[in-house]
Amino acid sequence: MKACRARRLVVGVGNPDAGDDGAGRAVARRLAARAPAGVIVRECAGDAAALLDAWRGFDEVVVVDACRGAGPPGSVHQLRAEDLADFTGLGDTSTHSFGVETAVGLARALGTLPRNLVIHAIEGHDFEPGAPLSPAARRGVDAVVLSLSSPR
Amino acid sequence: MSTNKKSSRTITVAALARVEGEGGLTLQLRGGRVADVKLRIYEPPRFFEGFLRGRDFREVPDVTARICGICPVAYQMSSIHALEAACGVSVTPEIRALRRLLYCGEWIESHALHVFMLHAPDFLGYESAIHMAKDHVEVVTKALELKKIGNDLVTVVGGREIHPVNVKLGGFYRAPTRLELAPLVERLKRALALSLEAVRFTAGLEFPGFEPDYEFVALRHPDEYPFNEGRIVSSRGLDIPVAEFEEHFVEEHVAHANALHCVHKGHGAYHVGPLARYSLNFDRLPGIARDAAREAGLGTECRNPFKSIVVRAVELVFACHEALRIIGSYAPPEPASVAVPPRAGSGHGASEAPRGMLYHSYQIDADGLVRKARIVPPTAQNQRTIENDLRELVPTLLELPREELTLRCEQAIRNYDPCISCATHFLKLDVREG
Numbered sequence: 001m002k003a004c005r006a007r008r009l010v011v012g013v014g015n016p017d018a019g020d021d022g023a024g025r026a027v028a029r030r031l032a033a034r035a036p037a038g039v040i041v042r043e044c045a046g047d048a049a050a051l052l053d054a055w056r057g058f059d060e061v062v063v064v065d066a067c068r069g070a071g072p073p074g075s076v077h078q079l080r081a082e083d084l085a086d087f088t089g090l091g092d093t094s095t096h097s098f099g100v101e102t103a104v105g106l107a108r109a110l111g112t113l114p115r116n117l118v119i120h121a122i123e124g125h126d127f128e129p130g131a132p133l134s135p136a137a138r139r140g141v142d143a144v145v146l147s148l149s150s151p152r
Numbered sequence: 153m154s155t156n157k158k159s160s161r162t163i164t165v166a167a168l169a170r171v172e173g174e175g176g177l178t179l180q181l182r183g184g185r186v187a188d189v190k191l192r193i194y195e196p197p198r199f200f201e202g203f204l205r206g207r208d209f210r211e212v213p214d215v216t217a218r219i220c221g222i223c224p225v226a227y228q229m230s231s232i233h234a235l236e237a238a239c240g241v242s243v244t245p246e247i248r249a250l251r252r253l254l255y256c257g258e259w260i261e262s263h264a265l266h267v268f269m270l271h272a273p274d275f276l277g278y279e280s281a282i283h284m285a286k287d288h289v290e291v292v293t294k295a296l297e298l299k300k301i302g303n304d305l306v307t308v309v310g311g312r313e314i315h316p317v318n319v320k321l322g323g324f325y326r327a328p329t330r331l332e333l334a335p336l337v338e339r340l341k342r343a344l345a346l347s348l349e350a351v352r353f354t355a356g357l358e359f360p361g362f363e364p365d366y367e368f369v370a371l372r373h374p375d376e377y378p379f380n381e382g383r384i385v386s387s388r389g390l391d392i393p394v395a396e397f398e399e400h401f402v403e404e405h406v407a408h409a410n411a412l413h414c415v416h417k418g419h420g421a422y423h424v425g426p427l428a429r430y431s432l433n434f435d436r437l438p439g440i441a442r443d444a445a446r447e448a449g450l451g452t453e454c455r456n457p458f459k460s461i462v463v464r465a466v467e468l469v470f471a472c473h474e475a476l477r478i479i480g481s482y483a484p485p486e487p488a489s490v491a492v493p494p495r496a497g498s499g500h501g502a503s504e505a506p507r508g509m510l511y512h513s514y515q516i517d518a519d520g521l522v523r524k525a526r527i528v529p530p531t532a533q534n535q536r537t538i539e540n541d542l543r544e545l546v547p548t549l550l551e552l553p554r555e556e557l558t559l560r561c562e563q564a565i566r567n568y569d570p571c572i573s574c575a576t577h578f579l580k581l582d583v584r585e586g
Contacts, residue, residue, distance in 0.1 A: 045314055049296045050303070102282065109285035110293060 008039045009058040009114075010148060013046040013065040013100060019131035020073075020124025023141050024064040026133060027122075030145045039148075048103035052112060061114040064144055065100050066137070067121035074123060074136035076143050081108070081117040120144050160187075177561060178408075179546060186546045189539045190408040191565070204525040209235050209494060209516045210321055216512070216527065217315050220571055222265070225258035225310065226505030228319040229380050230512040230527075235321055237395075238499025238516055241492045246485035247323040248380070249478050254309040254316070255379040255503070256475035260302030260343060261313075262506035263464045263471070266569045267350060268295030271461050274563035275357040291353065294346050298468070301336075301343040305475060308332055323489030333479045340476050347468035348444055354462040355448035363455040364544055366537065367419055368428035371504055377436040377470055378429060380503045385432055386422065387453075395500040397511050403528060414533040421536035424508030425568060426463040427454050438477075441470040457541060457567040464506075464569075494520030505530050507569045531570045538568055 012028025015021045025043050032041045042054050046065065055061045070077050084104045100119065107113040122140035133141065160182040180188035200219055204212060212231045217224035229251060236242065243251075268291065269281040278284035285292040303313040308328055310316025318324050369390070371382035384400075385391045392400060403412035416422045431453040434442065445466045454463055496518040502511045508530025515524040541564050549557050 047314070049299050050313075052296060053300060105282040106285055106292070106296075109282050110289050 007058060008060040008062070009055055010035070010039060010041045010062045010064065011051065011054050012041070012043045013051070013063060015045060017130060019126040019128045020122075020134055020137040021066050021127050022133060023066040023122040023124055023137045026138075026141045027064045027120075027144045027148070030141070031148055034149050036149065046099055048099065048106055051100065051103040052107055052110075055107075055114050055117075056112065058114050060116045061118070062148060063100055063117065063119045064148075065119065065121055066124045066127075068124060068127070070121065071123050072136075073125040073134065074139040076140050077121040077123070079119040079121060081113055081119075084119075120148075177542070177565065179542065179561065181546070181550070184547065184550055186543050189542045189546075191535055191539050191542075192408050201525040201527055204514075204522045207522050209238075209514070209520040209522055210492075212514065212522065212525075213319055213321065214315075214317070217319075219527070219529070221314055222262050222571065223258060223505045223507070223510075224315045225254055225306065225319075226503055226510045227512075227527075228316070229255060229503040230501045230505075230510045231514070232319065232321050233380060233501030233503065234499045234512040234514050235501070235516070236492060236499065237501060238497045238514055239321075239492050239495055240497075241322060241490060243323055243490055244485055246327075246483055247489065249482070250309065250324060250327060250485060251319075252376075252379050253475055253478045253482075254306065254319070256471040256478070257302050257305030257309060259471040259506050260347075260468060260475075261299055261306060262302075262569075263468050264295055264299035264302060264350075266506070266566075267354060267461055267464050267468070268292065268298075270569070271464075271563075271566050272354075272357075274559070274566060275461070294349065298343055298346045298350070301339050302471075304339065305336060308336060320489055321492040323485060323487075325488065327484040327486075327488040329484060330482055333482055337476065337479055340472050340479070344440075344469065344472035344476065347465060347472050348440075350465040350468055351444045351448050351462065354465045357461065359456055359458045360545075360548075361456075362458060362541075362545060362548075364457070364541060366423040366427070366455060367416060367421075368431050369416070369422045369424050369533070370428040370432045370509060371502060372432055373436065375436070377433050377438075377441075377474070378504045382502075384502060384509070386416070387428075387431060388419065390416070394502045394511070397500060397502065397528075398513065398526070401511075401528070401533075403532065412528075412532050413536045414528055415536060421540050422533065423537045424530050424533045426460050426467055426506075426508075427457060428508065429504060430454055430463045430466065437466070437470055438473050440473055441466050444469050457564065460567050460569075494518065498524075507531065507571055508533060529571065531568070534568045534570065538565055538570065541567070 010031055012024040014024040016025045028041050028043045035041050044050050044054050081104050084101050122137055124137045126134045162180050164178050176192045178190045213228040216227040216231045219227050273281055273284045276284055306316055307313045311318035368387040371378035372385040373382035383391055383393055400417055401414055402417050403414045406413050434452040448462050498515045500513045502509055510530055511528040513526045514522055516522055542561055545564055549560050
């Protein structure tokens with residue numbers, strides 16, 4: 001992949017077929033149609049290797065993902081890569097797919113962490129396979145789309 | 153920390169890391185001996201065999217693919233072979249070749265992940281791949297590149313990298329064109345070079361001298377290193393068609409695991425996976441993989457489970473070489489699938505998932521509805537062998553500090569690249585003293 005310095009990447013992460021886990025992907029899909037110039041939008045299932053690949057060459061990266069247990073459903077949490085500094089142990093729960101935290105840890109270790117990485121985490125509550133986005137997650141999606149589609 | 157051999161202690165790994173799914177290990181030590189080993193699998197049972205009953209047989213490949221996120225192709229392959237056998241259908245050589253190509257992608261993806269990200273940190277003394285990456289930037293970068301090539305191969309043939317959607321009974325929904333496969337050639341050549349490097353890298357690791365007398369079980373095909381087809385053979389002379397699996401192998405319930413333990417009737421525990429495949433099929437490997445194995449110091453058989461990391465690297469060489477061979481002579485199957493009309497009956501299928509032989513059998517009715525399903529994943533087959541390895545290994549490690557002993561036990565479990573999610577259709581360590 002060619003280096004894309006000075007451009008901004010938004011990556012929507014998650015599984016669109018697992019209820020609120022699809023929130024990040026929903027943001028990417030909505031944003032793709034109305035992204036300001038210079039903003040590249042991608043979708044990703046969330047595998048660390050794929051994420052490392054997706055953000056290679058970008059200085060400025062926004063990752064949008066769903067989360068659980070950090071606040072009321074629909075709330076949006078903003079984290080910076082530095083906030084995940086101690087998060088090297090997430091591979092402890094699974095092995096066959098590594099998530100966003102592992103991607104950040106790996107990228108930092110490999111020296112490929114984008115200079116400016118922000119994670120928007122949308123709090124979900126229904127992660128059932130096949131379920132649509134819950135109304136609360138939808139509100140979170142609206143809020144993130146609005147904040148990311150305004151020119152900075 | 154007590155290293156007093158006379159004491160009684162229990163070592164517990166509450167939750168095993170770098171394995172797929174949820175499980176743990178409890179080792180009960182008494183007077184310097186291993187009194188008990190329990191690989192506890194507490195990931196809930198998933199009842200796939202139950203809820204397949206009554207479903208249309210065409211749904212089975214995609215439903216069973218959901219058992220695992222890393223070896224969905226294996227589930228698709230074993231199920232379609234079983235169901236095609238039930239319906240008396242065989243596919244064309246072109247479809248068969250395309251299935252092997254898809255399987256190459258899954259092996260590359262899965263082996264690259266396990267060798268470098270899950271198992272190598274054990275050998276190099278790191279807590280995780282992230283910790284290892286800080287000191288081994290080039291190794292990890294190349295590993296991710298290799299895995300990505302595997303993912304991309306699965307995407308092109310299977311429609312997407314996880315849970316491919318292009319596989320159906322009788323073949324594929326759509327066959328990739330030669331043009332679509334062409335860009336993969338240069339990347340697979342790169343993957344082959346990276347795999348040869350992987351063999352040299354893993355061969356340079358340190359291995360404990362540990363060679364149990366396993367009964368190896370794997371598929372064996374007249375001409376090929378096994379993926380989709382072959383007879384079930386063992387290092388102790390078993391040689392049966394896949395349809396006779398259930399006459400020779402039986403699953404047993406054990407109280408401490410939600411996964412069944414599978415044993416060879418009258419023989420007990422056995423070993424499936426890369427060591428078994430390699431030791432039973434060395435002569436079926438292409439020259440480039442055999443040469444790489446010899447240079448790595450492997451013989452024609454390998455009984456040291458810690459060296460499974462080297463064998464996986466040799467299998468990476470095989471998978472890249474095989475993918476290039478298939479693409480080199482690829483002609484899109486026309487049509488992309490053959491018809492599979494349902495008929496009442498039973499069928500059996502086995503294929504070689506990255507972590508070992510995966511057996512499926514189905515009984516369907518004349519309308520194609522599933523009456524009975526049976527799925528025996530590789531980790532269920534290896535569970536008792538893993539416990540036996542620990543029973544044999546731990547007495548040699550009792551002088552080690554507890555933390556190191558625990559890590560060594562986890563490493564011994566990861567020798568099997570266990571997939572707990574598959575086995576419960578499965579890990580965490582608990583060494584107890586006192």
